[in-house]
Amino acid sequence: VRAEREDMALAGHVGLPTFHRGSAGHIHVVVNGRPVRDRLLLGAVRGAYADLMAGDRHPVLALRLACDPRRVDVNVHPAKTELRFRDPGLVRSLVVSAIRDALAGAGHRAATTGGDRTLAGFRGNGRAWPTPPVRPVLPGGLADSWQAPAGFAGGGFADAGSAGAGFADSGQASFAAFAAPSADARPGVADVAAEAAPLGAARAQLHETYVVAQTRDGIVIVDQHAAHERLVYERLKAQRAAAGIARQPLLIPDVVEMDPLDVARIAGEAGSLAEAGLVVEPFGPGALLVREVPALLAGASAAALLRDVADALAEGDGTAPVAARLDAILSRLSCHGSVRAGRRLTPPEMNALLRDMEATPLSGQCNHGRPTYVELKLADIERLFGRR
Numbered sequence: 365v366r367a368e369r370e371d372m373a374l375a376g377h378v379g380l381p382t383f384h385r386g387s388a389g390h391i392h393v394v395v396n397g398r399p400v401r402d403r404l405l406l407g408a409v410r411g412a413y414a415d416l417m418a419g420d421r422h423p424v425l426a427l428r429l430a431c432d433p434r435r436v437d438v439n440v441h442p443a444k445t446e447l448r449f450r451d452p453g454l455v456r457s458l459v460v461s462a463i464r465d466a467l468a469g470a471g472h473r474a475a476t477t478g479g480d481r482t483l484a485g486f487r488g489n490g491r492a493w494p495t496p497p498v499r500p501v502l503p504g505g506l507a508d509s510w511q512a513p514a515g516f517a518g519g520g521f522a523d524a525g526s527a528g529a530g531f532a533d534s535g536q537a538s539f540a541a542f543a544a545p546s547a548d549a550r551p552g553v554a555d556v557a558a559e560a561a562p563l564g565a566a567r568a569q570l571h572e573t574y575v576v577a578q579t580r581d582g583i584v585i586v587d588q589h590a591a592h593e594r595l596v597y598e599r600l601k602a603q604r605a606a607a608g609i610a611r612q613p614l615l616i617p618d619v620v621e622m623d624p625l626d627v628a629r630i631a632g633e634a635g636s637l638a639e640a641g642l643v644v645e646p647f648g649p650g651a652l653l654v655r656e657v658p659a660l661l662a663g664a665s666a667a668a669l670l671r672d673v674a675d676a677l678a679e680g681d682g683t684a685p686v687a688a689r690l691d692a693i694l695s696r697l698s699c700h701g702s703v704r705a706g707r708r709l710t711p712p713e714m715n716a717l718l719r720d721m722e723a724t725p726l727s728g729q730c731n732h733g734r735p736t737y738v739e740l741k742l743a744d745i746e747r748l749f750g751r752r
Contacts, residue, residue, distance in 0.1 A: 365427065367462035369454065372435070374462050376427035380470060381416035381729050383424055390424040396433060401445045405429075408456040411688060412463035415597070415695050416726060418733035427459070468725040558715060562722050563737070566714035573705040575714045582741040584718075589705045590730035591721055596660055597698035597731050598724050600641070601691065603660075609641035610659040618654040618666040619647055626674040627652055633677060633689075640693045642669065664700035672696040695731040 367374045393405050405427075413423050437448040449455045555578075558565030563586070564579035575586040603609045622630075630637065631646045641658030654666040661669065676696045677689075703709070709717070721727040721736070730736050746752045 365462050365466045367458060367465070369458045372429065372431040372454070372458055374427060374429050374458055377425060378427070378463050378466055379424035381413060381423070381467065381726075381733065382735060384417055384421040385424060386421065388422045391422060392426040394426075394428045395436065395447060396430060398438065399445070400447055402447045404447070404449065404452050404456060405459060408459035409463070411456070412460045412467075413733075414688070415691060415731045416467070416729050416733055421733065425463075429455075429459075558718075561718070563718040566711055566718060569709055569714060572708050575709065575717060577714075577718055579739070581743075582739055582745070584737050584739050586717065586721070586737040587705075587730075587735075588707070588709065588717060589702055590734055591717060591727065591736040593698050593702040594727050594730050594736060595717075595720050595724050596701040597695055598726070599660060600658060600694045600698060603641075604639065604690065604694070609639070611641045611643065611656040612659040612662040613656045614654060614666075619651055620654060620667045620670050621651045622670060622674065624650050626670075626678075629677050630670065630674055636690055637673065637693065640690055640697065642673065642693075642697070644670070658697060658701070661697060661701040669697060669700055672699070698731060 365374060365376050365378055388406065391406065391409055393400055393402065393409075395402070395405075409423065409425065417423065435450045437450075440446045440448045555565045559578055559580050562579070563584050564577035566575055566577050568576045569588075570576060573588060575588055577584040577586065600609055627646060627650060630644060630652060634644060637644060641656070641661075642654070643656035644652045644654050647653040652670060654670065657664065657666065657669065673693055673696060676692045679692075703717075728736055743752065
């Protein structure tokens, strides 16, 4: 991390969201040469990782902040570990944006924890496989849970489908187009090109939930719902930052009955919700009228959307910046525009998901901090089978 704003300079190292601990003891901050445990700075760190890490986990990082001594009062706490900044908003913004920029610039990193645990589970007590050897037969039900890619012909897809393939279901945001092989392409050529991409070429979908892809040096397993939830969330944030979130008016406004406390809480945030693409108004003491929803979520249940919004508002900190509250709401809403577990995907859809993940910052974690994919290197797999 290296960033400057006005006469403040921030530098240091921050851990990836997949590298975390159970306590905040590994967060180290030094201000003008003095180690501190300042609530504003710790809160800024939490805000930077808010939608990248589970709430009960903490990042590992070390930051050094240098500023004009007149900007900070060090005599707030007897041990001088807490501070009072003259412009706390500037400090928080600097820390949050610097960490976010560093994480976004780190590129795509797979969660190694899941892969390591998987390999450890296969190895058992130090052995590659239990003895006696197990004859490789398909377990019962596996044929029903594995979807062979349509048109699969030995070395690759015989027909990868139309280039603009996306989700046909109402309310599902379409993936970016995945280019199909040209008419004169030999079978498997498109697959070889896709394997060179960071997340590889889709090979199968397991249990209508996990996409398995082959890379040049291993395999990638993607949780399709978690991954697409992050993609929808980032699209909503990008729309909000640009021209505003595109909204879809409902032909017939939806009346949603709710607890009066939730009605009052949501009505009180009507302005912020409109910025998030959700236009609502009170409809009596125990109901809300939904007039517009984010276009990316068209077709989703209005009642389910409002329940999640009510939960987000109840859990949130009323003193948090508006942008942070909006992000929390968008994070909740994005779940309703995501492809669900249990949805069968076509080969173009699976590959489009992989390509969209590669083009989206922070797509290695879902909005709740769980990994969206894990990677197993071929060398590790070969060791499991005693090939190395």
